Amino acid sequence: MxxxxxxxxxxxxxxxxxxxxxxxxxxxxxxxxxxxxxxxxxxxxxxxxxxxxxxxxxxxxxxxxxxxxxxxxxxxxxxxxxxxxxxxxxxxxxxxxxxxxxxxxxxxxxxxxxxxxxxxxxxxxxxxxxxxxxxxxxxxxxxxxxxxxxxxxxxxxxxxxxxEEARYLKLAINHFVGSTAQIAAEALTLARKGGVAWETILAVLGASVAASPLVAYKLDPLRRRDFAPAFSVAQMLKDMSLAVAAGEATGVAMPVAVLVRDLYAAQDRTDLRDLDFFAAILAAEREAGLGEPDRPE
The missing domain is CATH 3.40.50.720 (NAD(P)-binding Rossmann-like Domain)
Structure with a gap:
């Protein structure tokens, strides 16, 4: 024991x-x-x-x-x-x-x-x-x-x-997770830029075919605009870098993983580094010239 x-x-x-x-x-x-x-x-x-x-x-x-x-x-x-x-x-x-x-x-x-x-x-x-x-x-x-x-x-x-199968599977799953945050950042920012209210975006997302356990878990903190780190940008950069390296070592082309890694690398060089990896949304909003959304009291 x-x-x-x-x-x-x-x-x-x-x-x-x-x-x-x-x-x-x-x-x-x-x-x-x-x-x-x-x-x-x-x-x-x-x-x-x-x-x-x-x-x-x-x-x-x-x-x-x-x-x-x-x-x-x-x-x-x-x-x-x-x-x-x-x-x-x-x-x-x-x-x-x-x-x-x-x-x-x-x-x-x-x-x-x-x-x-x-x-x-x-x-x-x-x-x-x-x-x-x-x-x-x-x-x-x-x-x-x-x-x-x-x-x-x-x-x-x-x-x-x-x-080492478990290592490859973990990196594959983290590729999905890390990429999801970057896709969400672009998609939700596009909807905001088009004039859709933040609460409406999240309500529709949660009821859509794009919803997943990950999305469901993130909806409440996103409503509160809470980016406290459950898993930080810096940590996700590390994991995406491991996924890219594993692809290179095994001869698997991973252009999406490379793109996602590079996005996290850029975010890691900012004040977003120690925030939750879904702070990719903040990076996309800043790039689009958006500030904090109006939210119900």
């Missing part, structure tokens, strides 16, 4: 809280590591631990911001994998490149560690609600052992392969 956790960011923290609560019912702590000790203190039932204690756990879950952070923590002679025991499980939930994931898998296999690529799909709100989606690829035994723990914060778990 020894379980370790590394990374308590926007998604990692609520995920870890759900898991720590589950472990606490059986009288076990969650051993946690983060560069900010205050984040560990904010997870009831978590105990701060170094890499040696985390590495001694039977199952370790990581939630890190990018490839560089993951490689720094997990790889090398002093990294996490080198400290893990044979037949222990590393469930890696970050959104990273298939190449970095493959490097982790190679190191894990050399050590006898079972690596489960398990990138998480969802927002901070779905993480708080324990309603995330996981795409999992790796040894069946790894998923079988990790599933009860992953299910404490994920509503849906898809087993999609034995190697």
């Amino acid at each position: 020894s379980t370790g956790w590394i990374g308590l960011g926007k998604l990692g923290a609520p995920m870890a809280r759900h898991l720590a609560r589950h472990l606490a019912t059986a009288g076990f702590p969650l051993l946690a590591l983060d560069r900010d000790p205050a984040r560990i203190a904010a997870v009831p039932g978590a105990q701060a631990a170094g890499l040696d204690r985390i590495g001694a756990c039977g199952i370790v879950i990581t939630s890190l911001p990018d490839d560089a952070a993951l490689a720094a923590v997990a790889l090398g002679p002093d990294g996490l994998i080198a400290r893990m025991a044979r037949d222990s499980v590393l469930a890696e939930t970050s959104t990273v490149s298939p190449e970095t994931s493959a490097a982790l898998r190679e190191a894990a296999e050399a050590r006898g560690v079972l690596l489960l690529a398990a990138p998480v799909s969802g927002s901070t709100a779905t993480a708080e609600a324990a309603a995330l989606t996981l795409f999992c690829s790796g040894p069946d035994a790894a998923l079988e052992r990790a599933r009860p723990l992953l299910a404490t914060f994920a509503r849906t778990i898809h087993a999609v392969g034995s190697a």
Whole structure:
């Protein structure tokens, strides 16, 4: 029942809280590591631990911001994998490149560690609600052992392969999501420029064939013009860049992904960088010469 956790960011923290609560019912702590000790203190039932204690756990879950952070923590002679025991499980939930994931898998296999690529799909709100989606690829035994723990914060778990399939699927889904925001930015700005009221645009969008769970989730904050970051422009630029790189590496032409990445790159160089990625709407409105819309009191 020894379980370790590394990374308590926007998604990692609520995920870890759900898991720590589950472990606490059986009288076990969650051993946690983060560069900010205050984040560990904010997870009831978590105990701060170094890499040696985390590495001694039977199952370790990581939630890190990018490839560089993951490689720094997990790889090398002093990294996490080198400290893990044979037949222990590393469930890696970050959104990273298939190449970095493959490097982790190679190191894990050399050590006898079972690596489960398990990138998480969802927002901070779905993480708080324990309603995330996981795409999992790796040894069946790894998923079988990790599933009860992953299910404490994920509503849906898809087993999609034995190697890096989960990484490709996560990037594909994020391509859809990131591109949707840029399409919405153009489309909604066109309607506003044509004189349609903001409330009317959103009401029609929500009842149209263009509606989706993503659109439905975003409608309320868009009505309030609330662009607080559930997932920021900077984060989406990172993910779209990973998708473009994956296309290049596999010989898949991705002109739309390149365009969307470049749009996020331009927005990332402005004050929109740390806002929600649907702040692409603000960029389009500014380009069209539009200010804030009139809204009902």
